[in-house]
Amino acid sequence: MGYYRRKEETAEEGGIETTVIFVNRVAKVMKGGRRFRFTALVVAGDKDGTVGLGLGKAPEVVEAIHKGEELARKNAIKVQRKGTTIPYRLLQHYCSSTVLLTPAREGSGITAGGPARALLALAGISDCTAKFFGSNNQVNCARATFEALKSIRDPKELVDRRRNFKRWRERAQAESPRASALAKAKAVAGSEVELQTASGEEAHPASVTTGGSAAVEPAAPPDVDAPSVVAKAPDDESSSEASAPAASGAERDGAGE
Numbered sequence: 001m002g003y004y005r006r007k008e009e010t011a012e013e014g015g016i017e018t019t020v021i022f023v024n025r026v027a028k029v030m031k032g033g034r035r036f037r038f039t040a041l042v043v044a045g046d047k048d049g050t051v052g053l054g055l056g057k058a059p060e061v062v063e064a065i066h067k068g069e070e071l072a073r074k075n076a077i078k079v080q081r082k083g084t085t086i087p088y089r090l091l092q093h094y095c096s097s098t099v100l101l102t103p104a105r106e107g108s109g110i111t112a113g114g115p116a117r118a119l120l121a122l123a124g125i126s127d128c129t130a131k132f133f134g135s136n137n138q139v140n141c142a143r144a145t146f147e148a149l150k151s152i153r154d155p156k157e158l159v160d161r162r163r164n165f166k167r168w169r170e171r172a173q174a175e176s177p178r179a180s181a182l183a184k185a186k187a188v189a190g191s192e193v194e195l196q197t198a199s200g201e202e203a204h205p206a207s208v209t210t211g212g213s214a215a216v217e218p219a220a221p222p223d224v225d226a227p228s229v230v231a232k233a234p235d236d237e238s239s240s241e242a243s244a245p246a247a248s249g250a251e252r253d254g255a256g257e
Contacts, residue, residue, distance in 0.1 A: 018044045018069050019118045022138050023061055041115065041142055042068030044076065045122025052076030053119065053146045055139065080152040085127040087155060092148035096135035099144040104129050115142035123149060 021041040027034045038061050045051035054071025058064040080087060083106065090101040099116065104127040110120050112130030115138055120128050132141055 016044050016046055016050075016073060017122060018042055018072065019122060020065055020068070021115045021118055021142060023064065038064040040064040040068040041139060042072045043115070043118045043122055043142075044069060044072035045119075045124070047122055047124045049079050049081055049124050050076050051079060051119055051123035051146075051149065053142055077146075077150050079123045079125070079149045080154055081123075081125060083127075085125060086149075086152060090148040090151065092144050092151065094144035094147055095137075095140045097137060097140035097144045098133040099141065099148055100131045100133070101145070101148050102129040102131075103127070114138060116145045119145045119149065 019042070021043060023038055023040045025036055025038055027036050029035075037057060037059055040056045040061070042054050042056065042065060043051065044054070052072040052075045054068040054073075054075060056064040056067030056069070056071060058067055082103070085103040085106070086101060088103065090099075092099050092101075101116075104111070106127055108127045108129075110117055110126065110128055110130075112120060112128065114132070114136070116130040116132070119142065120126075120130070130145065132144075135141075
């Protein structure tokens with residue numbers, strides 16, 4: 001059964017208005033054939049900050065709409081508003097659908113399509129812009145918009161929550177077992193260092209002082225680019241000993257002649 005829309009109807013109890021966004025026919029294949037049922041997505045609100053969303057299912061259209069209205073009234077929430085718009089921008093995901101709600105100036109009207117327009121109008125928001133991303137499924141878009149309106153908080157309340165969260169986190173970190181274990185480990189390590197320093201185990205030879213003088217550090221070795229070879233000059237005695245055998249050989253040659 002294609003897209004179906006019904007005009008807003010004012011209920012007798014509490015002045016709640018309901019709007020049927022769409023009615024869909026679904027089929028289930030049974031042994032004897034197909035069994036048809038209907039689903040109705042209904043929005044209920046009083047245009048004064050209260051809005052609800054319901055999805056009714058039944059074999060007949062009227063019964064499905066009636067169930068959707070009951071669920072919408074049952075799931076009604078109170079929406080935080082700032083005049084005729086929302087306090088700040090909202091980005092909400094639901095399944096594959098994403099909605100971005102942006103506040104608008106007074107008198108701008110509702111720039112939205114699909115289920116977002118009905119939800120914003122029945123919530124009492126007359127100036128707002130809605131943009132959908134991803135899937136355009138009517139149920140997912142409606143639920144994303146409903147969750148976005150449900151997540152609105154007073155800015156002052158958000159600031160107080162952040163401050164309280166910071167205080168709670170600091171207190172929790174200080175009282176956590178891990179923090180106490182780290183503190184004990186640091187205390188034990190500090191005591192061990194003090195004992196080693198007192199016994200002289202940590203004293204380095206380069207930092208030992210004598211006679212109250214300042215600590216002397218060892219000199220750094222000179223930079224040597226390449227090994228240098230120095231030729232040693234021969235001594236007089238070694239040169240005479242080397243020339244003596246040559247002279248004796250010459251004498252032998254003269255005597256032979």
